[in-house]
Amino acid sequence: MSRLARPAARLANGSAAVARGLVRRATVWVARGRRADLTGWRAALGCWLRLALLTLGLYLLWRVVRAVPALLWLFSGVWTVAAWRAGRPATQDPIETPAEAPAEAAxxxxxxxxxxxxxxxxxxxxxxxxxxxxxxxxxxxxxxxxxxxxxxxxxxxxxxxxxxxxxxxxxxxxxxxxxxxxxxxxxxxxxxxxxxxxxxxxxx
CATH class of the missing domain: 1.10.10 (Arc Repressor Mutant, subunit A)
Known part of the structure; x- marks a missing residue:
C-alpha cells in the first residue's frame, strides 16, 4: 500500500496544483480585460467579454469531447503528465538555499x-x-x-x-x-x- 500511496499522493497534489494554476491564469487573463482609462461599467466590458469567450471555449470543448469520447484518453494522459510533474516533491539544499534566498526576494x-x-x-x-x-x-x-x-x-x-x-x-x-x-x-x-x-x- 505504501508503494501505491506515494505516487497517488503525488498525482493528487499535482492535480490540485494544476487546477489552481489554471484558475489563477484564467482569473488574471479575465482581469486584464479591464481598462484603466475608463470608469464604471464601461471599464469592465473587456472582463465580461473575456469571461464570455472563456465560457464559450469550455462549452465547445465539452461538445467536442461528447462528439469524440476517445479524446478523453488524450486529455487524461496530458493531465496525468502535468499533475505528475507539478506534484514533484520540493527538494531544498540546506547549503544553497540561504545563498539563493536574497536573490529571489522581491x-x-x-x-x-x-x-x-x-x-x-x-x-x-x-x-x-x-x-x-x-x-x-x-x-x-x-x-x-x-x-x-x-x-x-x-x-x-x-x-x-x-x-x-x-x-x-x-x-x-x-x-x-x-x-x-x-x-x-x-x-x-x-x-x-x-x-x-x-x-x-x-x-x-
Missing amino acids: PELDREAVRTLLLTLMGTGSGVHLRTVLTHLQQHPPTAARTAGWKVADLRARLVALRVPVDRSVKVAGVPTWGVRRRDLEAPSPAAAQEASTGASTAA
Whole structure:
C-alpha cells in the first residue's frame, strides 16, 4: 500500500496544483480585460467579454469531447503528465538555499513611485479604486509578473505597509469601494511632516 500511496499522493497534489494554476491564469487573463482609462461599467466590458469567450471555449470543448469520447484518453494522459510533474516533491539544499534566498526576494516598493503611479491613474479625478490599480500593475511589466495572482487585499496590505492611506468608501463613477483619495496623497507624508517640524524647531 505504501508503494501505491506515494505516487497517488503525488498525482493528487499535482492535480490540485494544476487546477489552481489554471484558475489563477484564467482569473488574471479575465482581469486584464479591464481598462484603466475608463470608469464604471464601461471599464469592465473587456472582463465580461473575456469571461464570455472563456465560457464559450469550455462549452465547445465539452461538445467536442461528447462528439469524440476517445479524446478523453488524450486529455487524461496530458493531465496525468502535468499533475505528475507539478506534484514533484520540493527538494531544498540546506547549503544553497540561504545563498539563493536574497536573490529571489522581491525588492521593496518605493513610496514616492507608488504615489506618482496612483496620481497618474487618478488623472483629473479625486480618487482611484484599488482594483483599477491592481489591473494596471498586472498588465504592465515589470510589475505584471510580481503581481500575478494578487487580490485587492494583497495590494491593500502593501499600500498600508508603505503608509499610503487607503479607504473602503472611495467613490469613482458613483461606485464606493476600496481605494485611495487624491487629498490623502497630496497631504504631506509623516516623514516629511516630521522633517518640517524638526527644521522649524532648529531654526527657532
